[in-house]
Amino acid sequence: MQRHARNIYRYSTSFKKRVVESIETGEYKVTHAVEIFGCSTATIY
Numbered sequence: 001m002q003r004h005a006r007n008i009y010r011y012s013t014s015f016k017k018r019v020v021e022s023i024e025t026g027e028y029k030v031t032h033a034v035e036i037f038g039c040s041t042a043t044i045y
Helices: 013-024 030-037
Strands: none
Touching: 013 030
């Protein structure tokens, strides 16, 4: 069987810190941060 290729994204530490800080400070909720930063909820959790 053939597996479908998936895109794998590697985010920099500074990007991940920015996303987490924006959520912790209340600037964005998780669902809004996903839309703004273009990442998945799996990246945040």
